[in-house]
Amino acid sequence: MISKTFKIACAGLVAAAAIGAGAYVAHRPDGATDHAPAATQSAAATPVVPVTAAKVLQHDVPIVLEGLGTVTPINTATIRTQVQGTLDSVDFVEGKQVKRGDVLARIDPRVYEAQVDQAEAALARDEASLKNARTNLARTRPLANRGFATQQLLDTQDSQVTQGEGTVALDKAALEAAQTQLSFATITAPFDGVTGIRRIDPGNIVHPTDTNGLVVLTQLQPIAVIFTLPSGEIPGVRQALASGDASVDVYDAQNKHKLDHGSLMLINNQVDSTTGTVQLKASFPNAGNTLWPGTFVNVHLTIAIRHDALTVPLTAVRQGPDGSFAYVVGSNNVVSIRNVTTGQSRDGQVLIEQGLAANETVVTAGQYRLNPGTTVEIVPDDKKDQVQDATTASAGMLP
Incomplete structure (x- = not known):
């Protein structure tokens, strides 16, 4: 007799075998089953990324070097008086464009007008003396040739003429100096530019030694930008400058908006040994006054086109x-x-x-x-x- 316990154990083994065999059974679409290994079916394909x-x-690609620069006027001047006097009038408007030769201010001219009058009077007096000396010499020379006048008298009158000519020349120089001083009483613009803030008011006494001057005049059109590049870029920049291929674009401080297009003027003649950089200067027409002196800008220097x-x-x-x-x-x-x-x-x-x-x-x-x-x-x-x-x-x- 087989015990009840043995029967139960055998039934468990048969069930386990059936479950294990089930792992190898695969159902096909037509209802049939394949008994392929489960490990083969579970191998997933590599996912697509x-x-x-x-x-x-x-x-074509432009070869561009980028550097940080500062807008710098090509011409800037502190307008000062060259003579002392009372400032009669200020003839410019602050912050406005002026042309070369425009009157900026006037100084009381009366003292300098008097100096011109004195120089003119002295010149007229000495020219009259010279004329008389020449007349006397012209009369004496024929007499001396015929023996009616001594040689000493002839020499004296000849020296008087020479002395008079020197005096007239000196008077002319004095008159020119006086006229120059008088012209300094009218202060004019030395170049086209924009005036700054007025630093002195009419009625004040002005002197050539005044530190602040009357106003600062700055040229805006054209204008320059001075920027730096690594010294290792010098050969390529020099080649582009010599061939005329160098062109410069300037952008705002955020390096987003183009402000102007210009040309490279020069490479500085020395490298800064502390930073290993060299300064370059470019010129821009600045027709829209988008470049303002003292502002920082980003410079894009094109030195070649790679085709x-x-x-x-x-x-x-x-x-x-x-x-x-x-x-x-x-x-x-x-x-x-x-x-x-x-x-x-x-x-x-x-x-x-x-x-x-x-x-x-x-x-x-x-x-x-x-x-x-x-x-x-x-x-x-x-x-x-x-x-x-x-x-x-x-x-x-x-x-």
Whole structure:
């Protein structure tokens, strides 16, 4: 007799075997079953990674050097008087444009007019004396030739003429000096520019030694910008300056809005050894007065045009142990790694010197999930939020 306990144990073993065998049974669509191993069916396919991508563009690329500069007037002057006197009038309006030769102020001229009158009178007197001396010499010379006048008398009258000529010349110089002093009583603009704040009022006594002067005159059109670049850029800039290829654009302090376009004037003749930089000076027409003296600006100096150059978005280039690289998408949407050599980067684009070809497709976002051989799905820009970004992943926002 088989015991009841043994029967129960055997039934349990049979049930366990049946359950184990069930793990190998798979139902087909037609109702039949396949007895394939479950491990084979559970192997999932590698998921497709969504990325954004862009083509490698081939076009002309300007080679641009960027530096920080200060707007500096080409001409600026503190207008001072050159003579002492009472300031009669101020003939300019503060902050307004004036032309070269326009009257800015007038000083009481009476003292200097009197000096001119004195010089003119002295000149007239001495010219009359000279005329008389010449007349006497003209009368004496024929008499001396015939022996009716001594040689001593002839020599004396000749020296009187010479002395009179010297005196007249001296009087003319004195008259010219007096007229110059009188002209200083009228202060005029030395160049076209804009006046600043008036520093003295009519009725005050002004002196040539006054520190502040009357007003500061600043030329705004054209205007200059002095900026700095690393000294290593000097050879390229010199070549561009010699060939006439150098052109300069100036942007505001935020480096967003273009203010003016101009030309490079010169490279300073010394490098600052403490910073390793050199100063450069550029000129701008400033027709709209967008450049104001003393403001800081960003300068973009174009020194060459690289024809048929290759560029990709800056986000396509990554850094690895062996240098820069990019993920290239093949025709079957499988990516591969390509080492690249880069040049300048600006406006969100980087110049590719080596490693890529025109019209190839490179991944611009989603690289952190890629490996060589990974299959990707390129999503359009309107769905780029589907692409998992490394920045958010590092913040713990992605699985």
